[in-house]
Amino acid sequence: MAIDLKAVEQLATDQSSLKAAAGLAKPAKWSGIGGSPDGALIWGECAGSGANPYRVMADLRDLGNKCTCPSRKFPCKHVLGLLWLNAEAVVPFAPADTPAWVSDWLGRRRGTSPAKPANAVTPPGEKDLRAARAVEPETVEDPKDVARREAQAARRNEETERAIFDALDALEQWVGDQLRLGLSGFIDDATARCRRIAARLVDGKAAVLAGRIDELPSRLLALAAADRPRGAVVELGKLVLLARAFRATPRDAEIRRAVATSETRETVLADPQAPRVNGHWEVLAEQVQTRRDGLVSQTTWLLNLAASGPRFAMLLDFFPASAGRRGSVFTPGERFQGELVFYPSQQPLRALLVRRDAAEDILAPEWPAPDAALSHALTRPLLAEPWTIEIPLLLPQGRIAHDDSGGNWWQAADGTTSLPVAGNTEGLLAGTKLTRTAAIWSGNRLTILAAQSPWGRIGGHD
Amino acid sequence: MTETAGAEEIFEAMGAVVTRWTMGATAASAAPFWRTALGDDPVEAELRLLALSGQFLGATVTVEAPSALRVLPDIPPLALPTVPEPLRPLVRRMLAASKEAASRTELVHFLAARGWTTHPADWMPDASDEDAPDVYAAWRDWSAFAAAGATTRRQTSDQLTTENWEDFWPAARKAALIGLRRRDPSAARALLEAKLDGENADARLRLISLLSERLSDDDVAFLEGLVANDRAPKVKALATSMLARLGHRPAAGEDIAELTGFFSVKTKGLLRRSRVIEIERPKTPAQWQRRKALFDGTDLMSFSGALGLSPQDLIAAWDWNVDPAADAGLIKLIAETGTDAQLAQAAGIVSENDATGLIVALAPRLEPAERARFAAASLRAHGIGFEMAQMIAGPAARLDDPLSAPSGAKLLAEIRRDDAKPSDHVAEFHALGLLASQTAAQQTLQRLTAAGLLQADPRLDMLRLNAALDDKGETT
Numbered sequence: 001m002a003i004d005l006k007a008v009e010q011l012a013t014d015q016s017s018l019k020a021a022a023g024l025a026k027p028a029k030w031s032g033i034g035g036s037p038d039g040a041l042i043w044g045e046c047a048g049s050g051a052n053p054y055r056v057m058a059d060l061r062d063l064g065n066k067c068t069c070p071s072r073k074f075p076c077k078h079v080l081g082l083l084w085l086n087a088e089a090v091v092p093f094a095p096a097d098t099p100a101w102v103s104d105w106l107g108r109r110r111g112t113s114p115a116k117p118a119n120a121v122t123p124p125g126e127k128d129l130r131a132a133r134a135v136e137p138e139t140v141e142d143p144k145d146v147a148r149r150e151a152q153a154a155r156r157n158e159e160t161e162r163a164i165f166d167a168l169d170a171l172e173q174w175v176g177d178q179l180r181l182g183l184s185g186f187i188d189d190a191t192a193r194c195r196r197i198a199a200r201l202v203d204g205k206a207a208v209l210a211g212r213i214d215e216l217p218s219r220l221l222a223l224a225a226a227d228r229p230r231g232a233v234v235e236l237g238k239l240v241l242l243a244r245a246f247r248a249t250p251r252d253a254e255i256r257r258a259v260a261t262s263e264t265r266e267t268v269l270a271d272p273q274a275p276r277v278n279g280h281w282e283v284l285a286e287q288v289q290t291r292r293d294g295l296v297s298q299t300t301w302l303l304n305l306a307a308s309g310p311r312f313a314m315l316l317d318f319f320p321a322s323a324g325r326r327g328s329v330f331t332p333g334e335r336f337q338g339e340l341v342f343y344p345s346q347q348p349l350r351a352l353l354v355r356r357d358a359a360e361d362i363l364a365p366e367w368p369a370p371d372a373a374l375s376h377a378l379t380r381p382l383l384a385e386p387w388t389i390e391i392p393l394l395l396p397q398g399r400i401a402h403d404d405s406g407g408n409w410w411q412a413a414d415g416t417t418s419l420p421v422a423g424n425t426e427g428l429l430a431g432t433k434l435t436r437t438a439a440i441w442s443g444n445r446l447t448i449l450a451a452q453s454p455w456g457r458i459g460g461h462d
Numbered sequence: 463m464t465e466t467a468g469a470e471e472i473f474e475a476m477g478a479v480v481t482r483w484t485m486g487a488t489a490a491s492a493a494p495f496w497r498t499a500l501g502d503d504p505v506e507a508e509l510r511l512l513a514l515s516g517q518f519l520g521a522t523v524t525v526e527a528p529s530a531l532r533v534l535p536d537i538p539p540l541a542l543p544t545v546p547e548p549l550r551p552l553v554r555r556m557l558a559a560s561k562e563a564a565s566r567t568e569l570v571h572f573l574a575a576r577g578w579t580t581h582p583a584d585w586m587p588d589a590s591d592e593d594a595p596d597v598y599a600a601w602r603d604w605s606a607f608a609a610a611g612a613t614t615r616r617q618t619s620d621q622l623t624t625e626n627w628e629d630f631w632p633a634a635r636k637a638a639l640i641g642l643r644r645r646d647p648s649a650a651r652a653l654l655e656a657k658l659d660g661e662n663a664d665a666r667l668r669l670i671s672l673l674s675e676r677l678s679d680d681d682v683a684f685l686e687g688l689v690a691n692d693r694a695p696k697v698k699a700l701a702t703s704m705l706a707r708l709g710h711r712p713a714a715g716e717d718i719a720e721l722t723g724f725f726s727v728k729t730k731g732l733l734r735r736s737r738v739i740e741i742e743r744p745k746t747p748a749q750w751q752r753r754k755a756l757f758d759g760t761d762l763m764s765f766s767g768a769l770g771l772s773p774q775d776l777i778a779a780w781d782w783n784v785d786p787a788a789d790a791g792l793i794k795l796i797a798e799t800g801t802d803a804q805l806a807q808a809a810g811i812v813s814e815n816d817a818t819g820l821i822v823a824l825a826p827r828l829e830p831a832e833r834a835r836f837a838a839a840s841l842r843a844h845g846i847g848f849e850m851a852q853m854i855a856g857p858a859a860r861l862d863d864p865l866s867a868p869s870g871a872k873l874l875a876e877i878r879r880d881d882a883k884p885s886d887h888v889a890e891f892h893a894l895g896l897l898a899s900q901t902a903a904q905q906t907l908q909r910l911t912a913a914g915l916l917q918a919d920p921r922l923d924m925l926r927l928n929a930a931l932d933d934k935g936e937t938t
Contacts, residue, residue: 040916098918100551107559107920109884172509179508182486229484230519237516240509331551379521386517401531409527418527428582431537431604444525455537456547458583 005087009129012080013073018132024081027091031356035093042086042093043102046078049265051315051352052329056082057102066105070319160205161250167204168243175236183232190217209259214292219443231443242387254345268343275348278339280305283330284438285449296321300330301449303438312392313340313351332459346384367436367452370394374417395437400430410446419446428458479515534608537582538600544581554584556923567593571857572896577934596637603631624656639672647676651684663694670700706761706799721756722768737779741788757791761799777808782815793820813839818846822853830858841867852893860899865906874913888921895924903928
């Protein structure tokens, strides 16, 4: 089944989409390109601005298509790019088994609604393939302009920093007020109080910190009532530590990431200090959470199956809740070979996917052994980043146990440690030995991402 | 001061620090060991104390587990293997797509009929899931003791006896009893006689229903005892219907005369005179209701006897497809109170008379091979759809070439239409996947994709599973 570029041109909503698609019609932007043996379906993964690539698929019979990007344009530039690759045979679309995510999309499609050629509404004259292909000449910049722009950027940076300092002053003042007013009152009224200071922090350009404070009440409420005063001290104490750390080294990328903004994908990719790890990864779990600030966070946890190196990687993307439900990029349990680049950090964790090679049935089924003794693994990250709230852990052999009030615990096989487990542990998770467990330790609760057992892999429950 | 002593001292002070902050009081004075670090400014001292305390409490204090933690026993392996790893994602997807419990049940029964079970991470039955295949009994009981707060399995043997009856959890007991009934019907009945009194009415009903396997005259005395003595009306009713199946009819009451008033036996034909039942159509809605109620209150033997016929003659003389409600009433009588031979006779006649809907009511009491035979016959001769055929055939059909039946040709024509939609005929494709043998499923897939369906079309999931899953089930 073949399409030609004319179809791509007709499908595009406007010239800028077409232009962007031309830029994406390059092999380097894509991985996992494939097609169904009958040639009707094509799919691929396109690197976007986030940590995860976008999954793009199209049905060539009616040009129906789908992409996991948050763009409001339909079709988006990634779909157009994929169709372009196909139309011009830029890369081979090797016949392959249809991936589950493509089948899922097919299953959700309702009726054939052949993608209408966009020229029904837009005169074709407004879009032009040749113009889209044209490479714009590089303009030579006047050195004076460059200097002026750099000066402007530096001034903006200073202003931002000053705004953050002011916001952090307000934060510390607020923390002091909570102590003075009593933590029992704070616990009762946490949502409203946190919302107010979070709004102040957003104004003060400390958006990441604001998001963290917005989520503080839900973390607090997840604890047993008797444990909440302790939890409040820990949470507020970490805020003070983070504020002080920022004041001491406001240009430190890692601390800035925890307070204000993260580097862009391009910055991380261009940073020679950012560690790159090429290895075998297993997708542990994907956590999708709608936050109070209206953003949806999509966190994909990966386990490094190699004997050494960073044990975990976290791919984090945000998109507006209004963009609707997004498809997952990974299936829990899937393993792949690929290259990640980690945001520079004392404990590399957050990462971007640079390249993913085709999925393989690879490797021994066993996960690596935990890198450190459990007590060490629970606390070591706090030495480097005392404000950390989520610590990924690889636990040794253990088992789920229950207390009389219905609470769940992970119990080490050697009986030395019991950790409280968040969420339910019904079914297989509680009915077998867990040879390895990947989990997140946060504020005295363990969230199980996945486990290995004599029955094979078990996904965690939310 | 050693480090350990320091940590203990800090730990002890933390109680007072947190309590003071909870009340809104200052706490710096409760941590004299950090006096130097906290400094002289009282506001700053509280913040520094907060940072230090937070780090200490976050890093060193974890919630202590209660001393009595309960660990559930291992989920036991089942008698059938779990589906091969490469097929698990497909099974998972199909289970997730099954919005109703009935379609999940259908899938697990299909798997069991082919000799496989689900992986426990993908699906496990609830303790109360009576519809789950018997092979899952051990998992149902595991769920039951997980919910009940038990920690150990009591059962030590697979052989059910009066002595170890209490040691079995309900699902395992039911499975053991079914096994025993197949091997030694009398022993199973004797076990029930001894233990039934201790069970509640619902449990008694479920246990007695197991007697329909290898039901024989040996069971009559026991069933009559139940009819006379059991406390629960529904148990009595079941025992009565089982007795009727064995040809033991209760004394016919006045109602039966009223019911036969709706029917009369006529003769027809000149040379070969044969009898035919003529149906007097009820005239008012109230009469329709009354006739239905009368059907519900009788049994096949009494009804035929009141008409002066044997049950076999009644079935042979019935005028099918004239009054569907009367047909349904008779079929219900046969299904509930007819002997196996009468049931087979009725199924044969109904199948020939193009009254396929009625076969569905009889099907649960037919052997799997018979069900498959009737489904295949109805597909070919009467052009029923695959969904209906699957209801007749049940989970253990292995039809050789269902797609060549009239509904197959119709389906192929439909998917070739220009206005065909990807969501068309979902249930038909699914039923086709359940009906076909493994080889037929493979061939059907080829023909459907040749006809223009995508190989990855989710409507073909059931066919794909069937085609890829080795058939290790028992065939009869």
